[in-house]
Amino acid sequence: MKLLATAEDTGSIKLISCLRGTDTSIKDATQPESIINHCIESSKSKIELFIKDDQYLITCRFNQSIVIYDDEFQQVTKLTSLSDDLKDSFVSLFKHLEYIFACFKSGLIIVLKDMKSIGQFKVNGPINDFKPCTTNNTLFAYGGLENDLKVIQLDYTTFKYTTLHKAKNVSNNKLDLREPIWISKIIFNNITKIIIITNHGQLRTYNFEKSRKPLHSFKISPNIPKLNTLCQLNENEVIISDNSTTIGKYDINDGKLLGKFIGSVGSIQCLKIKDNLLITGGLDRYLRCFDLSSRKCIVKVFLGTQINDVLMLEDDVVEVAEPVVVEESDEEEIWEKLDSKKRRLN
Amino acid sequence: MAPIDAERLKVVKNKQKRQKLFAALKHEQNKERHKIRASRAKEERDNPELKEKRLTENKPETIESKRVYDETVNVELEGDDDFATYFENGDKEPKILITTNANANKVAYKFASILMEVFPNCTFVKRKREYTMVDMAEYCTNRDYTDLIVINEDKKVVNGLTFIHLPHGPTFYFSVRSLVERSKISGHGKPTGHIPELVLNNFTTRLGMTVGRLFQSLLPHRPEFKGRQVITLHNQRDFIFFRMHRYIFRNEEKVGLQELGPQFTLKLRRIQKGIKEDIDWEHRPDMDKDKKKFYL
Numbered sequence: 001m002k003l004l005a006t007a008e009d010t011g012s013i014k015l016i017s018c019l020r021g022t023d024t025s026i027k028d029a030t031q032p033e034s035i036i037n038h039c040i041e042s043s044k045s046k047i048e049l050f051i052k053d054d055q056y057l058i059t060c061r062f063n064q065s066i067v068i069y070d071d072e073f074q075q076v077t078k079l080t081s082l083s084d085d086l087k088d089s090f091v092s093l094f095k096h097l098e099y100i101f102a103c104f105k106s107g108l109i110i111v112l113k114d115m116k117s118i119g120q121f122k123v124n125g126p127i128n129d130f131k132p133c134t135t136n137n138t139l140f141a142y143g144g145l146e147n148d149l150k151v152i153q154l155d156y157t158t159f160k161y162t163t164l165h166k167a168k169n170v171s172n173n174k175l176d177l178r179e180p181i182w183i184s185k186i187i188f189n190n191i192t193k194i195i196i197i198t199n200h201g202q203l204r205t206y207n208f209e210k211s212r213k214p215l216h217s218f219k220i221s222p223n224i225p226k227l228n229t230l231c232q233l234n235e236n237e238v239i240i241s242d243n244s245t246t247i248g249k250y251d252i253n254d255g256k257l258l259g260k261f262i263g264s265v266g267s268i269q270c271l272k273i274k275d276n277l278l279i280t281g282g283l284d285r286y287l288r289c290f291d292l293s294s295r296k297c298i299v300k301v302f303l304g305t306q307i308n309d310v311l312m313l314e315d316d317v318v319e320v321a322e323p324v325v326v327e328e329s330d331e332e333e334i335w336e337k338l339d340s341k342k343r344r345l346n
Numbered sequence: 347m348a349p350i351d352a353e354r355l356k357v358v359k360n361k362q363k364r365q366k367l368f369a370a371l372k373h374e375q376n377k378e379r380h381k382i383r384a385s386r387a388k389e390e391r392d393n394p395e396l397k398e399k400r401l402t403e404n405k406p407e408t409i410e411s412k413r414v415y416d417e418t419v420n421v422e423l424e425g426d427d428d429f430a431t432y433f434e435n436g437d438k439e440p441k442i443l444i445t446t447n448a449n450a451n452k453v454a455y456k457f458a459s460i461l462m463e464v465f466p467n468c469t470f471v472k473r474k475r476e477y478t479m480v481d482m483a484e485y486c487t488n489r490d491y492t493d494l495i496v497i498n499e500d501k502k503v504v505n506g507l508t509f510i511h512l513p514h515g516p517t518f519y520f521s522v523r524s525l526v527e528r529s530k531i532s533g534h535g536k537p538t539g540h541i542p543e544l545v546l547n548n549f550t551t552r553l554g555m556t557v558g559r560l561f562q563s564l565l566p567h568r569p570e571f572k573g574r575q576v577i578t579l580h581n582q583r584d585f586i587f588f589r590m591h592r593y594i595f596r597n598e599e600k601v602g603l604q605e606l607g608p609q610f611t612l613k614l615r616r617i618q619k620g621i622k623e624d625i626d627w628e629h630r631p632d633m634d635k636d637k638k639k640f641y642l
C-alpha cells in the first residue's frame with residue numbers, strides 16, 4: 001500500500017510504500033519497501049493539513065500558505081499571506097463540489113477553484129472545525145472555543161452566508177454553573193444528525209429539527225482529557241482519539257466504548273478511514289494502520305518525525321489465506337473408537 | 347565415610363543432621379572450586395592469552411545485552427525540533443527560572459538551592475498559588491527565560507521535577523528518588539561558580555535523544571574547563587542518575603575524582619508537546635512488564 005504522512009520536524013511529506021504486516025519495531029518482520037521525503041521545508045512551515053484531489057495534492061502550511069503539488073510532488077502554485085494574523089493556523093481543509101475550502105482558526109475561510117482563490121468569507125471565530133453537510137451542498141457547520149455549534153447556508157456566487165441554526169448550551173450542572181463550550185471536531189450528516197466532540201471530553205449529537213440543545217451529551221469518561229480527532233465509522237459508531245493515547249470506537253446513541261485500538265504511545269493527531277482500514281499518525285512518530293473489523297494493527301512504521309496528517313493513496317491486494325481443510329477421516333476414527341469403548345462398557 | 351551427595355541427603359530425615367551434611371557438602375564443593383580457580387589463575391598468569399580467550403568466550407548476559415530490538419536507537423535527527431534554536435544560536439545562553447509547587451515545604455526550597463548551584467544563570471521565585479504553570483510559562487517567556495523548572499514536593503519529600511522549555515515547550519515530567527544531599531556524601535567538595543561540563547550517557551533512542559537535548563539546553567554552550575567540574579547524567583535501564591564531580595589529572599594515567607553532589611535519580615514519566623498540551627510520550631505501568639524493553 002502507499003501512504004502519505006506529513007512530517008512536522010522537516011515540513012515535508014513522506015511517501016511510504018509498504019505491505020500489510022509491516023512492522024518496523026520487530027527486526028525480522030516485513031519492513032517498508034521505501035520511505036521517501038518530498039516537498040522538504042522547515043518546521044516553521046510544516047504541513048498542518050492536506051487532501052488529495054484527482055491530480056493535485058493541496059497542502060496547508062503553518063506559515064499561512066496553501067501550496068499545491070502535482071503527482072510528482074512538484075509545486076504547482078503557492079498562495080501566501082492568506083491571513084493577517086501571524087499566529088493563525090489552519091483548522092479544516094476539504095473539497096466540496098468543485099471548490100476547496102481552507103479554514104483558519106480565526107474564522108477566515110478561503111475558497112479555491114482551479115488552483116486560484118476565488119473568494120473568502122469570515123465566520124465568528126475562534127473556530128476549531130468547519131465542515132460541509134454531506135447531504136445538502138449549501139450547508140456548513142462550525143464551532144470552537146466558547147463558540148457553540150452553528151449551521152450556515154452559503155451562497156456560492158457572492159460567498160455570503162446566513163445563519164440557519166444556532167445551538168443552545170446544555171442546562172447548568174448540579175451546582176447551577178454554566179457548562180463551558182469548546183467544540184473540537186464536527187461531523188455534519190444532515191440537519192437532523194450532527195455529531196461533535198469537545199475539548200472537555202464530551203460526545204454530543206444534535207437534531208436541529210427537534211431541539212437547539214443537544215439530543216445526547218455524553219461525558220465519554222470522567223477523567224478523559226481533550227478529544228482531538230473524530231471520524232465516522234457508520235451510522236451509529238464513531239472513532240475518537242484524545243490528547244492522551246486512547247483511540248476508541250464509541251456508540252453515539254449511548255456514548256459507550258465499543259472497543260479500543262491499542263498500540264499508540266503518544267497523542268494521535270489524525271485519523272483517516274479508508275475501506276476497512278483506520279490510518280493513524282501522531283506524536284509518537286509512528287504511522288499505524290488498523291483493521292476496522294478485528295481492531296488489530298496491520299501496519300506500523302517508524303517515520304522519525306512527528307506526524308500531523310495522513311492519507312492513503314492505494315491499498316495492496318489482500319491475499320486471502322486458503323482455509324485449512326480438516327481431514328474428516330481422523331475425526332471419524334476417533335468417534336468410532338469412542339463408540340467401541342462405550343459398547344464395551346455396556 | 348562415604349562421600350556425601352545430594353541424593354543421600356534426601357534420605358536423611360533429621361533436619362539438623364541434614365543441615366550439617368548439607369553444610370559439609372557445600373564446603374567440599376567450595377574447596378574444589380577454589381582449587382580449580384587457583385590452578386586456572388596460575389595457568390593464566392603464565393599465559394595471558396588464555397585469560398583473554400576465556401573472557402571473550404564467557405560474557406555474562408545482562409538485561410542490557412538482551413535488550414529488545416528498538417528501531418529508533420541511534421537514528422539520525424530529522425529536521426529541527428523545539429530545541430533547535432538553542433543549538434543553532436550559539437551566543438544565546440540559557441536563562442532558567444526555578445520554582446516549587448504551591449505551599450511547598452522546606453525540603454523543596456533546599457532542593458531548589460541545590461539546583462541553583464548546579465545550573466548557572468538561575469533565578470528562584472517563590473511559587474504563588476494564583477498562577478498556574480501555563481501562566482508562569484507565559485510570564486517567563488515575556489522575560490526571556492529559556493527554561494522553567496518546577497520542583498514537586500509531597501509529604502516533605504521531593505518527588506518530581508517538571509522542565510518546561512520556553513517559549514513553545516515541550517514539557518517534561520520526571521519523578522525524583524534517591525536524593526542524597528552533598529553533606530551526606532563522604533569526602534565531598536564544594537562546587538565553584540564555573541560553568542560545568544556535561545556528560546550524557548546512553549541516551550540512544552529517539553526519545554532518549556530528546557531528553558538528552560533538554561539537559562544540553564539547560565547549560566551554556568561553552569563550559570569553563572578551568573573549574574574542572576562535570577555533571578554526569580547516566581541513563582541505565584531508563585533511570586537517569588545525576589552526579590556531579592570535580593576531576594584532576596594527577597599524571598598521564600591517573601585521574602582523581604571528587605564528588606560534589608547532590609546525587610539523585612530521575613525517571614521520565616511524561617513528555618507533553620507545547621506547554622502541558624498533547625501527550626508525546628507517557629510512562630504506563632504495563633511498560634515495566636517487559637524487563638528487557640527500554641525507552642531511553
